[in-house]
Structure formats: structure tokens, C-alpha cells
Amino acid sequence: MSDRIAVKRAVYEENDRQAALLHEIFAAKDIFVVNILGGPGAGKTSSLKQILARIKDRPVSVIEGDITSDIDTRALKDLGIEAYQIETGGDCHLNAPMIDAIVKRMSLKPKSWLFIENIGNLVCPAEFVIGEDVKILVSSTAEGADKPYKYPLAFQKAAAVILTKEDIAPYVKFDEAYFRAGVKALNPDAPVFGVNALSGEGFDAVSAWLRNARG
Amino acid sequence: MSDRIAVKRAVYEENDRQAALLHEIFAAKDIFVVNILGGPGAGKTSSLKQILARIKDRPVSVIEGDITSDIDTRALKDLGIEAYQIETGGDCHLNAPMIDAIVKRMSLKPKSWLFIENIGNLVCPAEFVIGEDVKILVSSTAEGADKPYKYPLAFQKAAAVILTKEDIAPYVKFDEAYFRAGVKALNPDAPVFGVNALSGEGFDAVSAWLRNARG
Numbered sequence: 119m120s121d122r123i124a125v126k127r128a129v130y131e132e133n134d135r136q137a138a139l140l141h142e143i144f145a146a147k148d149i150f151v152v153n154i155l156g157g158p159g160a161g162k163t164s165s166l167k168q169i170l171a172r173i174k175d176r177p178v179s180v181i182e183g184d185i186t187s188d189i190d191t192r193a194l195k196d197l198g199i200e201a202y203q204i205e206t207g208g209d210c211h212l213n214a215p216m217i218d219a220i221v222k223r224m225s226l227k228p229k230s231w232l233f234i235e236n237i238g239n240l241v242c243p244a245e246f247v248i249g250e251d252v253k254i255l256v257s258s259t260a261e262g263a264d265k266p267y268k269y270p271l272a273f274q275k276a277a278a279v280i281l282t283k284e285d286i287a288p289y290v291k292f293d294e295a296y297f298r299a300g301v302k303a304l305n306p307d308a309p310v311f312g313v314n315a316l317s318g319e320g321f322d323a324v325s326a327w328l329r330n331a332r333g
Numbered sequence: 334m335s336d337r338i339a340v341k342r343a344v345y346e347e348n349d350r351q352a353a354l355l356h357e358i359f360a361a362k363d364i365f366v367v368n369i370l371g372g373p374g375a376g377k378t379s380s381l382k383q384i385l386a387r388i389k390d391r392p393v394s395v396i397e398g399d400i401t402s403d404i405d406t407r408a409l410k411d412l413g414i415e416a417y418q419i420e421t422g423g424d425c426h427l428n429a430p431m432i433d434a435i436v437k438r439m440s441l442k443p444k445s446w447l448f449i450e451n452i453g454n455l456v457c458p459a460e461f462v463i464g465e466d467v468k469i470l471v472s473s474t475a476e477g478a479d480k481p482y483k484y485p486l487a488f489q490k491a492a493a494v495i496l497t498k499e500d501i502a503p504y505v506k507f508d509e510a511y512f513r514a515g516v517k518a519l520n521p522d523a524p525v526f527g528v529n530a531l532s533g534e535g536f537d538a539v540s541a542w543l544r545n546a547r548g
Contacts, residue, residue: 121340125336125340157372157373157374157453157476158372158373158455158476158480158483158484159475159476159477159480160476184483185456185483185484185485185486186482186485187479187482187483189479189482189483208456210425210454237456238372238455238483239425239454239456240373240454241400241423241425241452241454241457242425242457245423258475260374260475260476260498260501260505261372261373261374262374264402264404265373265374267401267402268373268399268400268401268402268404268453269373269400269453270400271400271423285504286475286501286504286505289500289501290475291531316506
């Protein structure tokens, strides 16, 4: 085994160990954790805002992951949402040590929701668990219908898929049947919710699914 | 220095060394190499097709990078273009050793163009040179105007930016002035070409720029 592969494996193992500990901490406090994945500009933050407008039954906090900048965190704070920023400084995904470090600075409320928006990237974030109960994948019609075929791991790991920008599907010649067939082949149990994250259309179903997933 | 950082640095150094060798080989044959970056579904392949329809002065070959699948390579071959596939099997960017391995299987034509489409990812591909003369960054209006602020390295490294999906800019409420200001702050010399990669609008200017960059 090369040094590089050995180091990579050690990184995954250490991450998984720390993520399992985080999940225990969250579960003990009845905090349901949602890890939101998606490419750059898929509509992760817009989707999150629509979900937060509909999940009013319990306290909510948000962790925003970015390479650099706190644009989204400031936008959420402007809406009165308790949001915390992780800037990875170049790293292309969040990992369990980053979440561990930031939750130590947060006052985690029992019986609450914690939404974590990952780095805009369809590849690496799918490889790292960060203590979540479920992953949700946000994919936009503008990205094209071939995304499940090109980035299968992210679609395999997602408990649900939010398909954004449904309103512009005709303009970008989006083939929804091809997209849905790709998701189904990889992940037969994951629902695909077609939405418009600007108008909010479709998010009642997403929120109902989340409440049900929490159980 | 931790083992992890030492290995990461060694990976960069080995990559840079091999990329420099590749660049020498390409330059000796007067092959101009364009490394195309962009997030998933930004319109890299569609842009490439429009460029290839306009660059008819010299032979062209294409290397397509994907995590998995050869959808784009087959589409290019269907158009009669000499295209080769790299499947990284999970890696989130191309690197110089991958290019070195595939060019050994190609018959590199002197005085030609070589276009390399990188993995759909706005983060990691920006960190790895692969023997190219220039990087071009493809970013779509649908991804949102904040991309230069969130993914600065890719915008810094690009010699030119292709802004795709201009036709749907009004529907996705794209703030072009904000986008252009972000590019300008990071990379004052890089032109931004607004295009529609389905209709071909705007690609005459891109192709003229490429011919000029080649010199």
C-alpha cells in the first residue's frame, strides 16, 4: 500500500470515528441533523430557506460550509436564523473534525433541527459523513439530466433528492424522465421532489418528508 | 509538518514536475492545450462543441475527464471528433499523471489543438496543472452571480471566463454586474464572454480570443 493510499485510508477512518461520536451526541439530545449536498449554484441555500420557513415545530440551527466567504450565513442571519460559518480555506468538503470544532462553540438545543450546508461540490462531500441522520442532495434542472450518471455516489448516498429550478426546465431542455430513471437505478428508495426554490413551490412535500424522516 | 500535509505537498510537487514535462512535449509539437474547468452542468461540453465548430484551422483532439461514464466522449465521437476518455474512478480532478498516461495512447498531431475537459468541480481542478497553456472557466448564470466570491481560486487561475446560459439570466435573476465585478477583482485581465452554448451565440468572440491566445 502506497503512503498516499495509507494516509487517505487513515483520514477516512479517523473521520468516520469522529462522525460516529458526533452522531451519538446529537442523538442523545434528540437533534436531527440534515447534511445538504449539491454542486455550486444548485440552490442549496435557497432550498434551505424554503424548508426553514416550513419547519416551525422545533428550534433550528444552521452550519454553512464554504471555501471562503460568509455570504450565505449573513443572508440567513438577516432572516433571524441561528447560523454558523465554517470556511474550509480551500478544502472541497466538510469533515467531522470541522463539525466537532464548531458545535463546541454552539449552544445545541435539545429536540431541535440542525441543517448543515456542505461545500458546493458533487464529488468529495459524498465521501465524508459528518454526524448526520440523512443527506439531502440538491440538483438543478439547469445542471442537466445526466448528473446521476456522472456523479453516482452523491445520488446513492442521498435519502432524498431536491430537483430545483423546475420553472426553467423547458428553457434548458431538461429531460426529467432520464434524470429520474438515473436516480431510481442508483437509489430506488429516494424520493425526487421537483421544486422552485425562489417561489417555494414543492417545498411543502419536502418538509413533510423531513418530518416523517425524523419520525 | 504532519504526515497528511507532507503527502499533500509531495503530491502537488510531483504533479507540477510531470505537468512541466507534458507542457514541454506539447510545446515542442506546437500543440496548444486548453484546460476547461467548471462546476457540474455549467455547460463545459456544450461550450466545447461550439468552439470546435469554429476552430477549423488545425486538427483538434479532446480528452474528456469524468468520475465515471463516457457520455460526453460518445457525444463528441458522434460528431466526428477525436475524443479520449479518462474516468478517474472517484477522483475529483484530473492530474498530470492521468494526462501523461492517456497521451501515450494518442497520436498527437503537430500544430494542433488539444482541449481537456476537467471533472465538473469548481474546487480541486483549479489546484492542479496538467500541461495546459491556458485554463478556461465555464460558469453559468443558473449557478448564480456569487460564484467568483465563493470559488475564487478557479476564477483567479482562468485566462478567460465563459458565462453560459445568458438566455435564462432573467428567469434565474442573475446579477451580471455583481458577477463581473467579482471576476474583475480576482483577475482583472480575464475577459468574460457571455454566451448561449445551445444556440452558439457569443462563441465567435470566444474562438477569436483562443486563436489570439495561441498567437
